[in-house]
Amino acid sequence: xxxxxxxxxxxxxxxxxxxxxxxxxxxxxxxxxxxxxxxxxxxxxxxxxxxxxxxxxxxxxxxxxxxxxxxxxxxxxxxxxxxxxxxxxxxxxxxxxxxxxxxxxxxxxxxxxxxxxxxxxxxxxxxxxxxxxxxxxxxxxxxxxxxxxxxxxxxxxxxxxxxxxxxxxxxxxxxxxxxxxxxxxxxxxxxxxxxxxxxxxxxxxxxxxxxxxxxxxxxxxxxxxxxxxxxxxxxxxxxxxxxxxxxxxxxxxxxxxxxxxxxxxxxxxxxxxxxxxxxxxxxxxxxxxxxxxxxxxxxxxxxxxxxxxxxxxxxxxxxxxxxxxxxxxxxxxxxxxxxxxxxxxxxxxxxxxxxxxxxxxxxxxxxxxxxxxxxxxxxxxxxxxxxxxxxxxxxxxxxxxxxxxxxxxxxxxxxxxxxxxxxxxxxxxxxxxxxxx
Numbered sequence: 001x002x003x004x005x006x007x008x009x010x011x012x013x014x015x016x017x018x019x020x021x022x023x024x025x026x027x028x029x030x031x032x033x034x035x036x037x038x039x040x041x042x043x044x045x046x047x048x049x050x051x052x053x054x055x056x057x058x059x060x061x062x063x064x065x066x067x068x069x070x071x072x073x074x075x076x077x078x079x080x081x082x083x084x085x086x087x088x089x090x091x092x093x094x095x096x097x098x099x100x101x102x103x104x105x106x107x108x109x110x111x112x113x114x115x116x117x118x119x120x121x122x123x124x125x126x127x128x129x130x131x132x133x134x135x136x137x138x139x140x141x142x143x144x145x146x147x148x149x150x151x152x153x154x155x156x157x158x159x160x161x162x163x164x165x166x167x168x169x170x171x172x173x174x175x176x177x178x179x180x181x182x183x184x185x186x187x188x189x190x191x192x193x194x195x196x197x198x199x200x201x202x203x204x205x206x207x208x209x210x211x212x213x214x215x216x217x218x219x220x221x222x223x224x225x226x227x228x229x230x231x232x233x234x235x236x237x238x239x240x241x242x243x244x245x246x247x248x249x250x251x252x253x254x255x256x257x258x259x260x261x262x263x264x265x266x267x268x269x270x271x272x273x274x275x276x277x278x279x280x281x282x283x284x285x286x287x288x289x290x291x292x293x294x295x296x297x298x299x300x301x302x303x304x305x306x307x308x309x310x311x312x313x314x315x316x317x318x319x320x321x322x323x324x325x326x327x328x329x330x331x332x333x334x335x336x337x338x339x340x341x342x343x344x345x346x347x348x349x350x351x352x353x354x355x356x357x358x359x360x361x362x363x364x365x366x367x368x369x370x371x372x373x374x375x376x377x378x379x380x381x382x383x384x385x386x387x388x389x390x391x392x393x394x395x396x397x398x399x400x401x402x403x404x405x406x407x408x409x410x411x412x413x414x415x416x417x418x419x420x421x422x423x424x425x426x427x428x429x430x431x432x433x434x435x436x437x
Contacts, residue, residue, distance in 0.1 A: 006032045010041045013049075022049040038069040044079070051083055059083040067096075074103035082113045090117040108137035112144040119151050127151045142168045146178055149185070158188045176206035183215060195219050210236045210243055217249050221256060229253045244274045251283035255290070263287040276304045278313035285317050294325040312341035312348065319351050328358035339369075346376035350383050357390055366390055381411035385420060397425065 013028035029046035032039055047062035063080035070076055081096030097114045115130030131148035134141065145168040152161040165182040172178065183198030196219045202212035217232035230253045236246035247270035254263035264287050270280035281304060288297035301318045308314060319334035335351035342348065350373040356366035367390055373383040388403035404420045411417050 002035065006035050006039060006042070009035075010039070010045060013042070013045050017045060017049055017052075020052070022052045025049045038065075040066060040070050040073065040076075043069060044076070047079060047083070051079075051086070056083055056087040060087055060089075072103060074100045074105035077103065078105055078107070078110050078113070081117075082109070085113055085117045085120070088120070090121050093117045094121075108134040108141060108144070111137070112141065112147065115144070115151065116147055119147070119154065124151050124154045128155065140171055142172045142175060142178065145171075146175075146181060149181060153185065153188070158185055161185050162189070174205055176202045176209050176212065179205065180209065180212050180215065183212070183219075187215075187219065192219050192223055196223075207235075208239055210240065210246065214243075214245050214249055217246075217253070221249075221253060226253050226256050241269075242273045244270045244277050244280060247273075248277060248280035248283050251280065251287065255283055255286045258290070260287045260290045271300070276308040276311060276314065278311065278317065281314065281317055285321055289321070289324045294321055297321045310341055312338045312345060315341065316345065316348050316351065319348070319355075323351065323354065328355040331355045332359065344376060346373040346380060346383070349373040349376065350380075350386060353383070353386050353390070357386060357393060360393070363390060363394060379410055381407040381414050381417055384410065385416055388420060 009028050009032035013025045013032065016022070016025035016028065026046060026049045029042045029049065032042040033046065036042070043062055043066040047059045047066060050056075050059035050062060060080065060083045063076065063083055066073065066076040067080055077096045077100040081093045081100060084090070084093035084096060094114060094117050097110050097117070100110050111130045111134035115127040115134065118124075118130060119127035128148065128151045131144055131151060134144045135148065138144070145164050149161040149164045149168070152158075152164065162182070162185045165178060165185055168178050169175065169182060179198045179202035183195045183202065186192075186195035186198060196216060199212045199216035199219065202209050203216065206212070213232045213236045217229040220226070220229035220232060230250060233246045233250040233253065236243050237250070240246070247266050251263040251266035251270065254260070254266060263283060267280050267284035267287065270277055271284065274280065281300060284300055285297045288294060288300075298318070298321055301314055301321065305311070305314050305318070315334050315338035319331045319338060322328070322331035322334060331351065332355035335348050335355060338345055338348035339352060349369040353366045353370035353373065356362050356369075367387065370383045370387050370390065373380070374387070377383070384403045384407035388400045388407065391397070391400035391403060404417070407414075407417050408421065
């Protein structure tokens, strides 16, 4: 074994690694390992080069060799844990990362990696604590700040996430993905103009950032700027003609512009790439409903459900098609299947309540599902509106007026709410109303 030759090969690999020429770096590390398969420096460099290329399975294999060659190397346990987390094996990742802590690994990276794996396992509170430990040690780590904001959003603390991301883009204003994340937080707080500015900044930094273009398109559509929305989606399609979200978004724009046949053509493009895309199918269903092509919508959804029978969104869409064609008896089982697959879907519960009211069946169960929808989404007017309709069917006009009033509080300009208040008898009942139990 020529120790000097091995060191020279590793040094050459390190030079290429520093210059981000990872493939050339790998060649030199492999040549060094051919001379000494347990060389720690070569294993370290090779594993990190694979990681830089996103080849996580290979990185894990190399880091396992590194830990076997030097079991007391805390950094090796960290590297293996980080790679396992990227690969999605979070239980093993945490075991290795905690092992690195036991070996007194001092860097904040290990706490950040622990936070990521804990978040992926669903332990958001512990993940947040780990991210805070990492940021206490390195307050300027923008990668940790990015992941920390995601955990805060999962916990429902959008304002805290906003502050973290605003600090992150101030530290690193050239990170496109952090601008995207900040835009999504602005969307969560309905600050549409700020969201659009964040997405525009992301696309300035990375013109090929499809997520940023599609999100900007969605915000433009919400603001009624349909031509700008179409432009955003078309830019993505120009770069990637098979981008499902861009085609589905463009279809949504065409529906808003009442260009239904063009919407159907765009949906067909999306569904060729992904026949089960709920986003594309939603636009397809909307366009079909507008031109009365309910059978086409049913066929498309039936084909998607055959491929993915456990997708609650597809069942909900099918319920909507049946509801739109005036068939509550067909809509009911579809909504029920959606709610079983996703018990937290407020819209599915509301659909069940609507169908039972239309069928004049089991009002107690209809009320239960509508109340559940209201609990799941208390800012949505529709469950309150349906509870009002249910109260009318029960001839309880006072409770009906109260539910309609609550619908008006959440969506005063919604046409369905305005229509309900066009009934003078309901308006007269608002004085002295009581709160429903």
